[in-house]
Amino acid sequence: MAYGHIVITPEAMRAFLLARRSTRAFREQPVPGEIIEQLIEVGTHAGTASNAQTENFIVIRDPILLSELDEMVIGTIWDKLKPLGSRIGRRLARIRHGEEMVKQYVLYYERFRAAREKGEGVVFRHAPAVIAIHGLKANRSAHENCAIAARNMEMLAQAMGLGTCWAGFLLIAAGLSHKIARRLGVPDDRNVYSAFMLGYPTHDYPRTIPRRPREVRWL
Numbered sequence: 246m247a248y249g250h251i252v253i254t255p256e257a258m259r260a261f262l263l264a265r266r267s268t269r270a271f272r273e274q275p276v277p278g279e280i281i282e283q284l285i286e287v288g289t290h291a292g293t294a295s296n297a298q299t300e301n302f303i304v305i306r307d308p309i310l311l312s313e314l315d316e317m318v319i320g321t322i323w324d325k326l327k328p329l330g331s332r333i334g335r336r337l338a339r340i341r342h343g344e345e346m347v348k349q350y351v352l353y354y355e356r357f358r359a360a361r362e363k364g365e366g367v368v369f370r371h372a373p374a375v376i377a378i379h380g381l382k383a384n385r386s387a388h389e390n391c392a393i394a395a396r397n398m399e400m401l402a403q404a405m406g407l408g409t410c411w412a413g414f415l416l417i418a419a420g421l422s423h424k425i426a427r428r429l430g431v432p433d434d435r436n437v438y439s440a441f442m443l444g445y446p447t448h449d450y451p452r453t454i455p456r457r458p459r460e461v462r463w464l
């Protein structure tokens with residue numbers, strides 16, 4: 246087997262990483278199990294704190310379950326956002342969470358209100374597959390372990406011509422309600438810490454997009 250630094254030039258890797266984008270429109274083409282097994286393999290090769298290797302994977306491809314989960318996530322988050330519909334609710338939220346957070350919540354509020362009305366797949370975007378990664382609640386690094394495993398998988402997926410998108414709303418909802426984890430068969434001592442949609446993209450991105458300059462301090 247050849248290793249990364251031998252077969253991938255830095256220029257190719259840089260171009261590959263700069264080209265990465267989230268995919269939110271998927272073809273109705275299923276993702277074969279063998280492909281997903283390869284993704285899981287690279288997921289298990291991500292580093293884990295203390296080399297614990299306790300993160301496990303759930304592959305969701307059943308469209309009925311996906312749409313049921315989509316609704317559960319929307320319902321769970323909607324219950325939290327509902328108070329933002331009133332002026333008093335927004336004022337209380339500002340006091341509790343600050344202006345910036347409420348601005349973001351209000352955007353979500355509008356999106357989830359519309360999704361509930363139209364019964365849209367706003368959470369999973371009709372992706373043919375979602376992969377969730379769960380870790381032990383008692384492991385203080387479970388969050389990072391799951392995220393790093395997911396990013397490994399997303400990168401290989403991109404190289405295979407697949408598209409992915411982080412399923413942040415699923416994670417928020419899973420943190421708010423045990424119902425979602427239970428529906429996925431996640432044991433009580435575990436949490437879902439990362440999840441992403443997976444499928445064949447309907448279109449290609451012609452170029453990368455500029456990013457906000459960040460503060461970098463060299464010490």
Ligand SMILES: Cc1cc2nc3c(=O)[nH]c(=O)nc-3n(C[C@H](O)[C@H](O)[C@H](O)COP(=O)(O)O)c2cc1C
Pocket residue numbers: 265266267268269410411412413414415
């Ligand atoms: C922690 C995290 C959570 C995210 N959650 C969602 C999500 O729930 N739904 C979604 O469509 N995109 C989600 N995204 C994707 C971001 O919106 C996306 O990365 C960002 O807009 C930049 O676009 P790009 O990935 O195409 O470069 C999430 C990204 C991150 C890092």
